[in-house]
Amino acid sequence: xxxxxxxxxxxxxxxxxxxxxxxxxxxxxxxxxxxxxxxxxxxxxxxxxxxxxxxxxxxxxxxxxxxxxxxxxxxxxxxxxxxxxxxxxxxxxxxxxxxxxxxxxxxxxxxxxxxxxxxxxxxxxxxxxxxxxxxxxxxxxxxxxxxxxxxxxxxxxxxxxxxxxxxxxxxxxxxxxxxxxxxxxxxxxxxxxxxxxxxxxxxxxxxxxxxxxxxxxxxxxxxxxxxxxxxxxxxxxxxxxxxxxxxxxxxxxxxxxxxxxxxxxxxxxxxxxxxxxxxxxxxxxxxxxxxxxxxxxxxxxxxxxxxxxxxxxxxxxxxxxxxxxxxxxxxxxxxxxxxxxxxxxxxxxxxxxxxxxxxxxxxxxxxxxxxxxxxxxxxxxxxxxxxxxxxxxxxxxxxxxxxxxxxxxxxxxxxxxxxxxxxxxxxxxxxxxxxxxxxxxxxxxxxxxxxxxxxxxxxxxxxxxxxxxxxxxxxxxxxxxxxxxxxxxxxxxxxxxxxxxxxxxxxxxxxxxxxxxxxxxxxxxxxx
Amino acid sequence: xxxxxxxxxxxxxxxxxxxxxxxxxxxxxxxxxxxxxxxxxxxxxxxxxxxxxxxxxxxxxxxxxxxxxxxxxxxxxxxxxxxxxxxxxxxxxxxxxxxxxxxxxxxxxxxxxxxxxxxxxxxxxxxxxxxxxxxxxxxxxxxxxxxxxxxxxxxxxxxxxxxxxxxxxxxxxxxxxxxxxxxxxxxxxxxxxxxxxxxxxxxxxxxxxxxxxxxxxxxxxxxxxxxxxxxxxxxxxxxxxxxxxxxxxxxxxxxxxxxxxxxxxxxxxxxxxxxxxxxxxxxxxxxxxxxxxxxxxxxxxxxxxxxxxxxxxxxxxxxxxxxxxxxxxxxxxxxxxxxxxxxxxxxxxxxxxxxxxxxxxxxxxxxxxxxxxxxxxxxxxxxxxxxxxxxxxxxxxxxxxxxxxxxxxxxxxxxxxxxxxxxxxxxxxxxxxxxxxxxxxxxxxxx
Numbered sequence: 001x002x003x004x005x006x007x008x009x010x011x012x013x014x015x016x017x018x019x020x021x022x023x024x025x026x027x028x029x030x031x032x033x034x035x036x037x038x039x040x041x042x043x044x045x046x047x048x049x050x051x052x053x054x055x056x057x058x059x060x061x062x063x064x065x066x067x068x069x070x071x072x073x074x075x076x077x078x079x080x081x082x083x084x085x086x087x088x089x090x091x092x093x094x095x096x097x098x099x100x101x102x103x104x105x106x107x108x109x110x111x112x113x114x115x116x117x118x119x120x121x122x123x124x125x126x127x128x129x130x131x132x133x134x135x136x137x138x139x140x141x142x143x144x145x146x147x148x149x150x151x152x153x154x155x156x157x158x159x160x161x162x163x164x165x166x167x168x169x170x171x172x173x174x175x176x177x178x179x180x181x182x183x184x185x186x187x188x189x190x191x192x193x194x195x196x197x198x199x200x201x202x203x204x205x206x207x208x209x210x211x212x213x214x215x216x217x218x219x220x221x222x223x224x225x226x227x228x229x230x231x232x233x234x235x236x237x238x239x240x241x242x243x244x245x246x247x248x249x250x251x252x253x254x255x256x257x258x259x260x261x262x263x264x265x266x267x268x269x270x271x272x273x274x275x276x277x278x279x280x281x282x283x284x285x286x287x288x289x290x291x292x293x294x295x296x297x298x299x300x301x302x303x304x305x306x307x308x309x310x311x312x313x314x315x316x317x318x319x320x321x322x323x324x325x326x327x328x329x330x331x332x333x334x335x336x337x338x339x340x341x342x343x344x345x346x347x348x349x350x351x352x353x354x355x356x357x358x359x360x361x362x363x364x365x366x367x368x369x370x371x372x373x374x375x376x377x378x379x380x381x382x383x384x385x386x387x388x389x390x391x392x393x394x395x396x397x398x399x400x401x402x403x404x405x406x407x408x409x410x411x412x413x414x415x416x417x418x419x420x421x422x423x424x425x426x427x428x429x430x431x432x433x434x435x436x437x438x439x440x441x442x443x444x445x446x447x448x449x450x451x452x453x454x455x456x457x458x459x460x461x462x463x464x465x466x467x468x469x470x471x472x473x474x475x476x477x478x479x480x481x482x483x484x485x486x487x488x489x490x491x492x493x494x495x496x497x498x499x500x501x502x503x504x505x506x507x508x509x510x511x512x513x514x515x516x517x518x519x520x521x522x523x524x525x526x527x528x
Numbered sequence: 529x530x531x532x533x534x535x536x537x538x539x540x541x542x543x544x545x546x547x548x549x550x551x552x553x554x555x556x557x558x559x560x561x562x563x564x565x566x567x568x569x570x571x572x573x574x575x576x577x578x579x580x581x582x583x584x585x586x587x588x589x590x591x592x593x594x595x596x597x598x599x600x601x602x603x604x605x606x607x608x609x610x611x612x613x614x615x616x617x618x619x620x621x622x623x624x625x626x627x628x629x630x631x632x633x634x635x636x637x638x639x640x641x642x643x644x645x646x647x648x649x650x651x652x653x654x655x656x657x658x659x660x661x662x663x664x665x666x667x668x669x670x671x672x673x674x675x676x677x678x679x680x681x682x683x684x685x686x687x688x689x690x691x692x693x694x695x696x697x698x699x700x701x702x703x704x705x706x707x708x709x710x711x712x713x714x715x716x717x718x719x720x721x722x723x724x725x726x727x728x729x730x731x732x733x734x735x736x737x738x739x740x741x742x743x744x745x746x747x748x749x750x751x752x753x754x755x756x757x758x759x760x761x762x763x764x765x766x767x768x769x770x771x772x773x774x775x776x777x778x779x780x781x782x783x784x785x786x787x788x789x790x791x792x793x794x795x796x797x798x799x800x801x802x803x804x805x806x807x808x809x810x811x812x813x814x815x816x817x818x819x820x821x822x823x824x825x826x827x828x829x830x831x832x833x834x835x836x837x838x839x840x841x842x843x844x845x846x847x848x849x850x851x852x853x854x855x856x857x858x859x860x861x862x863x864x865x866x867x868x869x870x871x872x873x874x875x876x877x878x879x880x881x882x883x884x885x886x887x888x889x890x891x892x893x894x895x896x897x898x899x900x901x902x903x904x905x906x907x908x909x910x911x912x913x914x915x916x917x918x919x920x921x922x923x924x925x926x927x928x929x930x931x932x933x934x935x936x937x938x939x940x941x942x943x944x945x946x947x948x949x950x951x952x953x954x955x956x957x958x959x960x961x962x963x964x965x966x967x968x969x970x971x972x973x974x975x
Contacts, residue, residue, distance in 0.1 A: 180708060357718035361681035364720040367708040393860060428860045432624075495659030495685050504687035505559060507680070507718045508731040 001202075004388035008197035016222030018196040018214040023384045025320040027191060028183040028330035030124035034088050035060070035310050037128055037303045038135050040247040041068035042254050046138045048077055049249070049258075050299035053084050057311040064299045066265050066292045071157055078143060079160035086162055088123055089169055093341050095120040122330075122337035125173050125185045126314070128208050128245035128306050133187050135247045137174030143167025144350040145518060168350050172340045175351070179367055181329045181374035184337065188313045189245070195320060199224060207231055208309050209242040215316060243302040245309070257298055265291040323381035329374070357507040358500045365494045373491045380438055386483060390425045397483040398423030400476045401455055407468075415470040419446070420455040427486060429456065435484040439463055439474065443489035458484070538767040542742040546574060549738045553578055553694045554585060562675075562725060562737045563696045566764040567754065567917035568745020568886060571696055575673050576605045578694055583613060583649040587668040590690055591652040594674045596620075598884065599652050600627035602673070606650065607633045616645030618653035618661070659685035666690050672724065673697070677883065679704040680727040681720035695725055700758040700917075701883050702910035715947025726949065742767045745886050745920055749797025757961035758913040760953055768836050775844070775889070775921045778830030785973025786822045790829070792969050793889070793922035800966040801973055805930035808898030811861040812928070814975050815897055819851060819926050820865035822891050823874055833888050833921055848888040851876040852915040854895035854906060862893070879914040890919045894927035896959070902938035907955030916962060925966055932963055 001009075008019045037060075038051040050064040061084055065077045099118035102111050127133055144167030149158035173185040193205040198214035204227070205211050213226030221229075233241040239257070240250050249258070268288040275281035355363065379386045379395065389395040402420035407413035429435075429448040435458060436443040446458040464470035476482055501510045552561045565571040575591070579602075582589045593599045596619070603617050604627075614635045619625035621640040630636050637645060642661040645651050651667075655678055670690035672678065676697035687693075703723055710721035717730035729735065743751050744767040751766035775794040781787035785801055793799030801822065803815055831844030851866075853859045856878055863876045875887070879895075892915045895906045905911075916923060939956055953961075 178709070178712070354716060355713065357684060357720070360713045360716065360718065361684050361720040364681055364706060364708070364710055364713075368706060371708050393857060428856060495656070497681075497685055498688050502688065504684065506687040506724075506728050506731065507684050 002388050002392055004391050005197055009199055012197055012214065012223065013199035016199075016224060017217065018198045018223060020195070020384065021193075021197045022195045022320070022378075022382050024323040024382050025317055026194060026323050026326060026378050026381065026385075027181075027186060027317075028124075028322070028326050028333070029314065029317060030121070030183075033124040033126045033314070034085065035126045035307065036085075036132070036136070037245070037306045037310065038132060038139075038247045039249055039299060039303060040135060042249060042251070044069065046135075046142050047074065048139070048247075050077075050296075050303065051081065052300070052303040052307045053081065055088065057307075060304075060307055062296060062300050062303075064292075064296045066295045067262060067269075075157070075160055075163065078139075078163045078166065082160070082162040082166040085125075085166055085169065092119055092121055092123045092337065096338075117338065118331075119334050119338045119341065122184060122334045124183060126310060127185070127187050128310050129189045129206055130187045131206075131247055132245070133174065133177050133185060136170050136177075136185060140167050140170030140172075140174050141353075144171050145353075164350065165344070168344065169340075171351050172336075176333070176336050178363075179336075180371040181377075182333055182336070182370070183330060184333050188310045191317055192313050195317065198227070200227060204231075208245040208306065208313070212309055212313060212316075216312075243305055245306045246303070249302060253298075253302060258295075261291070261295050261298055265295060267291075323378070325377040325381050329377070332370075356500050356511040357503050358497050361497055365497075369491045369494065372487075376485070376487055376489050376491075379485065379487075380489060386485075389485065389487075390427075390483075393426055393428040394487055395483060395485040396421070396423045396425035396427040396456065397481065398425070398456070400478050400480045400482060403476060403478055405475075406459075413468060415460075415464050415468065415475070417460050417470070417475050418449065419458045419460060419476050420452055421458060421482060421484070422455045424454070427456070427484075429486070433486065434461075435486055436489050437482055437484045438489065444474070446484065536765060538742040538765060541765075542570065542740065542744075542767070545738060545741055546570075546577070549574065549694075550578060550581060552736045552738065554581060556736060558735050559692045560728060560732060560735045561694045562729065562735055563694065563740065564737065564762060565696060565698050565740040566700065566743050566759055566762075567698060567913075568743045569740035569764065570742075570744055571673075571698065571740065572602070572605060574740065575602065575671055575696055576609055579606060579650055579671060580610055580613070582669050582671075586649075589650045590658070590667040590670045591650065592655050592658055592670060592672045592678075592686060593652065594655055594677050596626065596654055598673060599654055600630060603630055603633070603636055603652055606652075607636060611635060613650065614648050616648040616651035618642055618645055618651055618657055620654075620657055655682045655686055658689060661686075661689060663689060669693065671696065674884065675725050675728075676723050677701060677704055678724040679706075679720065680718060680722045680724055683724035683727065684718070684720070695728065697725060699725070699762075700910060700913045702880055702908065702914060711943075711945070714945035719948075739764075741765065744768075746917060747773050747797055747919075747921060750917070750919065750923065753798075753962065753965050754913065754917050757958045757965075758909060758917075758953065772836045773921055774834045776832050776834075776841070778832070779828065784825075785971055785975070786818065786825045787829070789924055789971040789973070790822065790825060792971055793924045794831075796969050797922050798966060798969040799922065799924040800970045801924065801926045802970050803897075803926070803928050804974060805928055806898060807900045808928065810855055811857055812898045813861075815893060815926055815928065816858070816861045816865050818973070818975055819862050819891055819893050820869050820871070822924055822926065823849060823851060823866060824869045824871055826889060826891075827871065827874075831889075835920065844888055846871065846873040847875075849874050850882065850885065850887040850890050850918060852882050852890055852892045852918065853878055854893070854911060858893055879911045882918055883914050885918055886920065887918055888921045890915070890923050892916070892923060892925045894925050894931065896931045896934055897927040899934065902934055902956075904942055904955075907938075907959060909951070909953060909955045909958045912955070912958060912962060927966075929972075932960070935959055935963070 008021055012019045032055050034055050036053045039049040041047040041049045047068040048065055049068050052060040052062055054060040063077050063080050065073050067073055096117040097120050099116055100113045101116045103114045105112045143163050146159035146164045147155045148161050176182050177185040189206050189208050189211055192211050196215045198205055209230035210227035213230045214223035217223045217226040230242045238252050244250055268291045272284040272288050275284050379389050386395055398421045400419055401422045404418045406416050406418055408416045433448045434445055436445050444463040446460045449457040449459050464474040503510050549563055603615055606615055617626055617630055617636055617638045619640055639645050667690045670693040672693055672695045674697050675695040676699050706721040713719040718727050739762055741764050743764055746766050748766045748768055748770045755763045781791050789799040789801040826849055827846060832841035833844055834841045851862055859876045859878055895911055896902055
């Protein structure tokens with residue numbers, strides 16, 4: 001944890017309220033995000049119990065699996081989920097704008113500009129917590145290799161038509177969420193804890209209710225009191241007043257409320273199957289419907305508070321103005337969405353279970369580049385984030401006290417002005433360390449020359465034009481207040497890796513023809 | 529009493545190992561040869577020799593190192609051994625891309641474009657620069673230096689450039705790392721965040737693996753500890769014996785903690801300056817001052833180092849002393865404290881940057897000193913190994929008391945990843961081994 005976030009947390013403890021960790025919003029928030037609050041069944045990974053999902057905060061769609069271990073009911077749930085998510089995703093696939101992309105011409109091997117489509121906007125999924133992101137990934141993994149009856153008439157449990165497609169999209173959202181700074185799939189807890197520092201540990205920050213309690217405590221309570229209540233307060237029946245954001249449920253709820261309700265449902269179903277005549281069946285169907293209704297009410301009672309909390313969190317976040325470089329990062333998300341849309345349209349197979357060597361290396365390189373980009377952009381967008389970097393010696397700000405014009409040696413002398421900056425910061429500057437400042441949105445580089453009293457002497461190296469005299473405005477002037485960073489503002493592209501079919505012998509050679517990926521085999525535990 | 533040298537001729541053992549390696553490389557038919565080298569075992573010497581012999585045999589050679597400093601150092605060593613041999617130094621297009629000392633060498637051609645160096649017997653560059661090179665015809669042979677510090681994905685980017693390769697490195701030093709999570713690929717044989725050698729051997733287990741058995745850097749007082757603590761299954765010996773090296777000081781101790789720990793380290797090769805137990809910020813001001821004071825006294829007391837290299841003692845000057853830390857802010861704080869004491873030209877750096885370097889005396893701020901917890905970063909075996917194996921004469925560790933209890937409170941709890949090779953020893957065990965040894969050379973000091 002950086003020094004500034006430690007200080008902010010201490011301040012939160014002493015004031016009883018979360019402290020701002022940012023002055024602008026560092027993630028894109030879509031105008032119409034799709035909020036997804038899933039619950040899962042204890043003891044069986046990937047068995048959904050239900051969910052609230054939708055784009056209208058006042059009218060979420062409630063989906064419930066009355067018997068989570070029944071595979072047919074689970075498929076029914078997934079099919080209903082697909083009916084909500086896929087139309088939402090598709091609604092962004094239509095509107096496109098023309099864009100250019102550099103591609104390698106397969107015949108000449110040269111880099112050429114190609115006119116391509118870029119979706120004008122992209123869908124955005126918001127789940128309550130990081131565990132929710134993992135659950136999205138798990139759902140994607142469990143669905144994308146399923147076969148529908150149309151694809152494979154022999155499949156023992158054919159999936160409803162659009163379920164495999166939903167799996168591919170959820171997998172894409174889950175994979176994209178691993179890219180730093182991306183916003184296709186976000187967790188409310190991570191969004192909020194990026195922008196506020198609470199007086200509790202980062203582990204406790206994963207509880208959405210406690211996090212909101214610190215950021216916006218009810219009148220008359222401190223953040224600590226409100227967070228304590230959000231985590232632990234129970235009613236007379238021993239149920240949590242603020243159910244956890246899921247997907248896992250509270251054991252007291254599982255044991256005291258859910259288990260009896262499921263048992264009632266199972267009994268009603270057995271009884272209905274055993275009904276001997278129509279009249280009896282009607283009566284028993286009524287009991288089954290009532291039992292199902294009870295489970296629906298239970299699931300809604302545990303998801304609705306979280307649903308409301310997510311929207312409240314989004315309200316708080318929308319009060320912050322969007323950071324200047326957030327739009328640029330969202331454009332990358334739009335590219336990511338567009339390219340996956342194209343892969344599906346082109347009829348490509350679902351994402352493989354494991355990345356091949358080249359894909360894995362490319363993904364790691366992209367994520368490392370995006371991480372560095374995110375860190376630099378957040379600091380440039382936000383003086384509070386920059387203050388943290390200054391405090392850790394990675395940046396410094398101050399006033400220009402002196403500018404001396406000097407020139408480089410060589411045939412065509414170029415300006416290399418020496419700038420003295422008076423600063424109270426203590427950057428980790430070594431001999432000839434490069435530093436950067438933002439000049440009209442572009443980085444201008446300088447190198448460290450030495451200390452002069454409490455001033456730092458820098459030699460400006462570029463962005464001054466081609467002539468002997470620097471272009472106006474390109475050289476700092478006495479009295480200017482400037483901020484230099486020791487980190488680079490823009491990221492260089494990495495080296496191009498070989499194509500997967502040219503994987504070298506050190507990495508096992510070409511992966512060969514991709515095996516046909518089957519869905520996970522059935523086991524005895526899988527089916528009721 | 530029989531001395532070690534009567535039973536063990538380090539020169540002969542090392543020469544036999546080197547001959548076997550060169551034999552595999554020049555005359556073997558495997559596509560790769562892997563050489564494990566403990567600290568100071570003559571890895572650079574081996575790389576230079578192998579490069580010259582491959583060039584002599586007329587095999588076009590590319591050399592891959594990890595940093596520009598390593599590349600420049602190799603070029604200088606090659607030119608020293610064979611000034612006539614044309615060598616290409618492929619460098620980046622940044623300003624000051626290479627050491628200006630290379631401009632003095634007539635047979636070293638420098639360029640930012642691989643095509644301009646085509647046809648030279650040896651071309652040297654960093655892995656990052658090689659990754660941008662495209663060729664129609666791969667090099668016959670490559671030498672990959674510091675292969676254990678190279679990430680699997682950077683090997684992937686350059687492996688298409690050569691047919692066969694010699695991989696040389698120290699498995700005990702710091703593993704490469706990624707700045708984002710890579711658990712997704714843990715357990716895959718080609719996990720891009722793993723080391724190049726891990727991936728190479730996972731796919732090619734039949735490749736010959738050699739080991740350099742003698743450390744010429746570490747003194748007889750240090751080799752057994754470093755070998756046992758960090759290389760338990762691949763032990764090595766020191767090339768020198770007890771008594772071959774000595775460190776003495778013209779000015780006697782003034783009885784202070786720093787002077788007493790200096791004398792202890794001069795006598796035994798190790799010294800632990802133990803400050804009172806306390807939880808501190810990372811840049812613990814007392815510990816930082818203690819490190820600076822020890823360095824100041826080392827330089828002030830007129831140290832002289834005697835070794836097998838020359839019969840005459842050589843003075844212990846600032847360039848023969850280094851300070852090692854775990855974090856960059858600690859290094860910065862110590863640099864500032866040293867500047868306050870008027871010491872400016874002692875190297876102060878983190879373990880990552882001290883890899884591959886060698887000094888007479890090192891002063892180390894223990895990675896766990898003053899910490900309330902022991903994270904995976906601070907427990908990493910390689911970090912302690914680098915810090916404890918840079919010296920030819922003595923190593924002085926400055927540490928808060930209570931690290932042993934801290935270790936016991938925080939056993940390693942990293943999640944176990946299926947399919948990954950468990951690395952032995954783990955940092956917890958290695959830390960305990962080093963601590964137990966240092967305890968015998970402890971000087972308790974209240975600053």
